[in-house]
Amino acid sequence: MPAVGLIESCLRHGQQTLLSSRLRTRHMVTLAQELDASGLAGLEVFGGATFGVALSNLREDPFERLRAVRAATSLPLYGLIRGQSLVGSRPVPDEVVDLFIATVAELGLDVFRCFDPLNDLRNLARVVAAVRASGKRAEAALVYTESPVHSADGFVRLGVELAGMGFQSLSLFDPAGMLGAGSARAIVSGLVTETGLPVSVHCATITGQAAFAYLAAAEAGASSLDVCLSPLAGGASLPGTEGVLAALRGTEMAPLVDPSAVLAAADTLDALMPLYELVADPSGWQLDSSTLRTQMAPSIQQHLLWECAAQGVGERIPAVVEEIARVRADMGYPALISPVAEVVVSQAVANVASQDRYLIVGQDLKDYFLGLFGAPPGPADPEIRRLVIGTEEPITVRPGDVLEPMLADARRRMVKHQLGDPSDEQLLEFVLFPEATAATMRGDLQGERLGDEPELAAAEEVQVAAVVDGGDLSEPIGDAAAIPAPTLPAPGPVPVVEETVPSREFTVEVDGEVFEVKVVARDAGFAISGVAPRPPATSGGGAVKAPMQGLIARIPVKVGDHVEVGQTVAVLEAMKMQNDIPSDLAGVVQAVNVAEGQVVSRGDSLVTIA
Template identity: 30%
Template sequence: MTNVTLIDTTLRDGNQSNWGATGLDTGMMLEIAPTIDRIGFEAIDFTTSTHMAVATRFTREDPWERLRLFAEATPNTPLSFLTTGMRFISWEVASEEMMDFAFRLLVKNGIRRFAVMDPMNNTPAMLNMAGITRKAGGEQIVAALTFTLSPVHDDAHWVEKTQTLCASGKFDKLYVKDPGGLISPDRAKTLFPALKQAAGQVPLEFHSHTTIGLAAFSYLEAADYAPCLHTSASAAANGTGQPDMLTTIGNLRDMGHTVDVDDAAVKTYDSYMTTLAKAENLSARGPGDYDRRYFSHQIPGGVMGTMIRQLRETKRDHLIPQVLEEVVRVRADLGYPIMVTPFSQLVATQAMLNVTSEERYKVVPDEVTRYVLGRFGTPAMPMDKEVEARIRDSKRARELEDEPRMAPLSELRAKIGKHYSDEEFLLRATMPADQVDAMVKSGPARRSYNPKTKPALDLIRELTSRKGLGCVKIDKPGFKLELKTGTA
């Protein structure tokens, strides 16, 4: 049988899919980093430019510092960065100069592996990106072929893409990226043998989501042909994330496969994440129920989690079924874009606006307009003529047609300021200045975390926030706390 290796997705995709990318901070990651490094993962799916933006915006932590510290704590395990086409943080299409600059900084700060994804599976674009990442110093370059369902995406289509990518000599591996969890066990039986033959000597990986409960079964069917599987610690697994690693390891071994990992370290990691999730009130889920609607709307795990969170925060979660139906319509209107970053976000956002506005396409985000204008390439199928015409003929479309493209780095430097480090400059070039200012003002991130102290820390924060308390004293077996104000 096969020796199967694992990619850990807990910190990036598990966090994004089930916790809206905001569940973990730098201290939480660093606390368990040495244990993760002992496990024997082939790589750690660590970050994307979107995650770097989230760290800056929501936790007010320097994503470059997080990367450096974690890379230092995990010297034996490569950290992986997932590209999302010609963009970095900003939705604006970036220049090759900008992408080269960003990738060199990623390598400098600890990224060793690049998973090269193009949101339209544009093979020339992927080959070009592979060259940029290799030139920047990436040690391992992996083609991320994004799976989808549409009238044109059959097995022959995927075989052709695989042959082109793997015959180029630019990629060390290829992974099938199934963001919607759409590959069933039956589809895996036919798809992966065909892809294995098409890939030749290039090894395959498989990355899927348990959104409708298929991934754990499909992994077992694919393991002989794609003997590297993407899994998460159980607290961040399942739901709209990846299968959990403990169960996957057990199932693989039961089938006769070998999985060469440090079992004790895996259990320690899993226990830590479970305790953390409980302390931070982060949801832990089982595999999603089988729902045939996913084969239509195909919203990937991370976007589904974010969309649900946004609707709940605005007290409109009762609209979720309507939005999902509208996603299907919008995707068809836009020529069946692959439901992966950034298109899954664009389609989901447009669907939400169509449902919550007076009429469909009354409000169109700039990025949807840029998509229609062809900034992201050509979709697999023609767009709906009426929708395309409505957007193209809008006043905003004409304004965006004339908008200047991203300025050269030298001009951006002159505009933003030359006294910033390269890392901070890149954040300021792609994010609002006030968000970066708030991050800098917050200072260095905490470097440790103990989930067992969370209740006590919450109590302290609550007590110290109350006015009129001069002294608080709690003394009981195993716990002693005394707080005094400066004037008490």
């Protein structure tokens, strides 16, 4: 049995899960240099949420980061690519995929680990073609999850199809830590036998199963395992590099890695950790067996807590968790991984908040049922689909096929906003993250600072005049609109809870803004302390009322219009979704009580109908 390789992932996965993607480029370079002669199978350094955070929060260029790390080490560099969505949350046109892959390949990324949240092979077709054209290695990540429509045999069949598409290696990818030893052995053994390709395994430690899954996978023929240096290992992250190395010592599978180099790098990282104490949430390193029931990784749990607090259902978290399972079933059992997980959670919160399932439906859920994210793993509930999209027909083609080219339009907008003639890297950053890129190029973005850093000065290398025409950067680029989410008020102060009451504290980050949330045990479940449920909304007395807090995006009716039951009378932006508010009355609009752009609370009267 050959030696198993170790892929060091603290520079991407570890820092994303435990440091909110805040690891600085200079520290990544230092660690890459120390690990250069370690014998590791590779370093994961690029992609995922780290790309957007580097731009939006750190004022660091993710392309420059890759260039710097490439210069610091000769080890193979890995990057995580979300299929047709690349490093964003929505699919982009093929021309963007081609340019992005070619650019990143030229900068030195060696292995493109590509996944689709729905395991829809169509969303990986263009990516694998682009990677192969660049001369780099295309690795397909099979997103592991458990449901009535998923099985070990099904994952093996999926791997066979991916191999047939041209992928040169496979990764069993489990960010929620659901993979047990039996499943790991069955899937890895099947993939190795049926495809003949190298198979790596990536399994979070959050549920406590990862060590057993890794041993079973290695014995079944896995070629490599994803690990993290101990300061960024455990909990929501991956098994520790040092521990895995020690555990396999003396076996046929023992990695050919220099332990002294690994220990030295771990010591260096450990010395840097105090600089990140403001973003390092200790709960991220803990085991959480509830994930075995919910299949929600910690980042999704934080999203759940924030939305429950924002919508006034903090005392009903157990009900929301149950509703998440129902919504997931309605949607065909997608894996609870970004960005689909946020769609599931947001809809579940809306269902509980409105006390009427699918009364409020967000645009993202509509797009999901229209097939714009891809095909669900299992059949979606036809009645729920009809309720959500009405008579509209889902697309039957690859989502990328319905997207118009956008690079020329993006370049035009950059010129319009006086951002100069962009390089390919700047153009790609603007397409994927327009507001952060524009702010950086203007010198308006002030990056976050570590405790040992002086206050950063505005960027001096880019001299850009002020915008003359006052254009709006939220203007859509082709079919990928960059519409900023409404700013919702933060949860109120959390009162002090007596020490006799069990509680957990979470640091919740939403669009770069950090909130502290304390969750206090209440009988059989948990509740957000200090957040009381709001009274249910009603539409009596001729008034259509807001079912939740949000921003009025559009009023499609006016005084004198005749409306039917179920007709949309307002569009409310909340929880990063646009929600159609239907009338439950038939009649004539007597008054429109709100204006577009106005923030409303739950129960506020929107339209009066008689």
